[in-house]
Amino acid sequence: MEQPLHLPPSDEELVKMTLQDKSHFGVLVDRYQAKLARYIARLGVRDPEDQMDVLQDIFLKTYRNLNGFDTSLHFSSWIYRIAHNEAISWYRKKNVRPEGHLIGDSEEIIGFLSAKDESADAQFDKTVNAKEVNEALLKIDEKYREVIILRFFEHKDYDEISDILKIPVGSVGTLLHRGKKQLADALNQEAIRI
Amino acid sequence: MNNNQTKNTKPLKETLFERIESERVCPKSRLIFQSKECFVWFFWFLSVVIGALAVAVSLFVVIHHQFAFYEATHNNFFTFMLDVLPYLWILMFLIMVYVAIYNLKHTAHGYRYPVWVILSSSLVLSFAGGSALQLFGFGYTVDKILGDHMDMYVSQEKLEKKMWQDPDDGRLVGKQVFSTLAPTSTIVFEDVAGRRWRMDVSELPVRDLELLATNKTVKLIGKSVNEKVHIFHACGAFPWMMEKDVTLAQMNEERRVFVQRVSEHAKKAKEQLFMTGERSFDSAVLPRQSVCATIAPVRKMPVGDEFGG
Numbered sequence: 218m219e220q221p222l223h224l225p226p227s228d229e230e231l232v233k234m235t236l237q238d239k240s241h242f243g244v245l246v247d248r249y250q251a252k253l254a255r256y257i258a259r260l261g262v263r264d265p266e267d268q269m270d271v272l273q274d275i276f277l278k279t280y281r282n283l284n285g286f287d288t289s290l291h292f293s294s295w296i297y298r299i300a301h302n303e304a305i306s307w308y309r310k311k312n313v314r315p316e317g318h319l320i321g322d323s324e325e326i327i328g329f330l331s332a333k334d335e336s337a338d339a340q341f342d343k344t345v346n347a348k349e350v351n352e353a354l355l356k357i358d359e360k361y362r363e364v365i366i367l368r369f370f371e372h373k374d375y376d377e378i379s380d381i382l383k384i385p386v387g388s389v390g391t392l393l394h395r396g397k398k399q400l401a402d403a404l405n406q407e408a409i410r411i
Numbered sequence: 412m413n414n415n416q417t418k419n420t421k422p423l424k425e426t427l428f429e430r431i432e433s434e435r436v437c438p439k440s441r442l443i444f445q446s447k448e449c450f451v452w453f454f455w456f457l458s459v460v461i462g463a464l465a466v467a468v469s470l471f472v473v474i475h476h477q478f479a480f481y482e483a484t485h486n487n488f489f490t491f492m493l494d495v496l497p498y499l500w501i502l503m504f505l506i507m508v509y510v511a512i513y514n515l516k517h518t519a520h521g522y523r524y525p526v527w528v529i530l531s532s533s534l535v536l537s538f539a540g541g542s543a544l545q546l547f548g549f550g551y552t553v554d555k556i557l558g559d560h561m562d563m564y565v566s567q568e569k570l571e572k573k574m575w576q577d578p579d580d581g582r583l584v585g586k587q588v589f590s591t592l593a594p595t596s597t598i599v600f601e602d603v604a605g606r607r608w609r610m611d612v613s614e615l616p617v618r619d620l621e622l623l624a625t626n627k628t629v630k631l632i633g634k635s636v637n638e639k640v641h642i643f644h645a646c647g648a649f650p651w652m653m654e655k656d657v658t659l660a661q662m663n664e665e666r667r668v669f670v671q672r673v674s675e676h677a678k679k680a681k682e683q684l685f686m687t688g689e690r691s692f693d694s695a696v697l698p699r700q701s702v703c704a705t706i707a708p709v710r711k712m713p714v715g716d717e718f719g720g
Binding site: 236239242243246247250269272273276277280281282283284285287289379383384385386387388 | 423427428430431436437438440441443444523524525
């Protein structure tokens, strides 16, 4: 006899369930802990202890504001928005700039370079490695870096980026376009210097 | 950071639930979020309404002054408009547009729209609302109410009175308070400052005399013959148009009458000059000099044949 297929609850369903019983919030924490840790690391929160602190703040803020979750958004966009704001306020509070390795491994670099539809207008003069991309990312303006990270390293679509950064979808395209140019310039400068 | 935050290897989920328990963290009420959203929309709506009022008053001023007798008060239309534009309302409109954009941007989905879309929508709404309000006379009403109740606020009525109550420059606002039953060339006129003038109306046409006889507020052009004893020579009387029900057609008609009147006086000036030259040697009696031929608007207005004949 065939068993009915039980799909795991969606994030949005889990929000509703958490409002009835807070223990369900643990499932959301499990789903997003690793993703958000990686995202805030890319935004500049590198120290593991700092990451834990920021993650706690993110999840607590999420929990406090569950009733304010706009169901017309993806939960993922909403929690990324909270994470973005917490990371920014963390490094502003600490008065530091993002540093270190914003992206991790060669797999991510390959993913970034293979996004041909997005990078067609960014002409890279040479094969780049993770170290060079990291250094180039640190050189470009913060507003461009945020969009590039979300698009190429978090694989968010334009609508999601718009919802996370609270900017119009058209501006996402513009920022990406300009960011890629800046990144290409920075990468090419790196190449010359190396 | 909070002291409760761990520096150990305890799983995040566990730490979070401990904090939720110990700090008694609860989801905020939905009402808070809904109130915030309502608050933002309310202020957006309010800014659009005030913006529309600002447009209504500005439209009223601009439309009304299209038909102004600016030649009586200013050297040209440009300097006249610089003096009468409602700067306060224009500033208010700009502030309200900014407030509307700010509030719309801070609604739940406001960030999705580019600034130009939000700006245009606010402008279109304010102009549409302002035009509708002006159509029903709200521009005039708001301006008048504020003017009546706030000493500091210079309404268009106050401004118009200020511009027209200037005997030195040949302008008066007021009403006839006394005239003899018999045909007379002198009446008693009380201006808005409460002064009574002995008014020579010998050069006024019947239409103007009839207008004065209604005892309604009028605007006069002429010449102050003797300000100490309050003697004024009237050269034109025009209805006080600063009222809600005055139509554009009426204002246009009055503007036409004003231009015609000034043109007639200008014509007299030309005739006087001609007759003085022709008759200086063969006439025992010089023609009577027209006072109205020398008033300021006659000198300011370029008179064409279409009015002056």
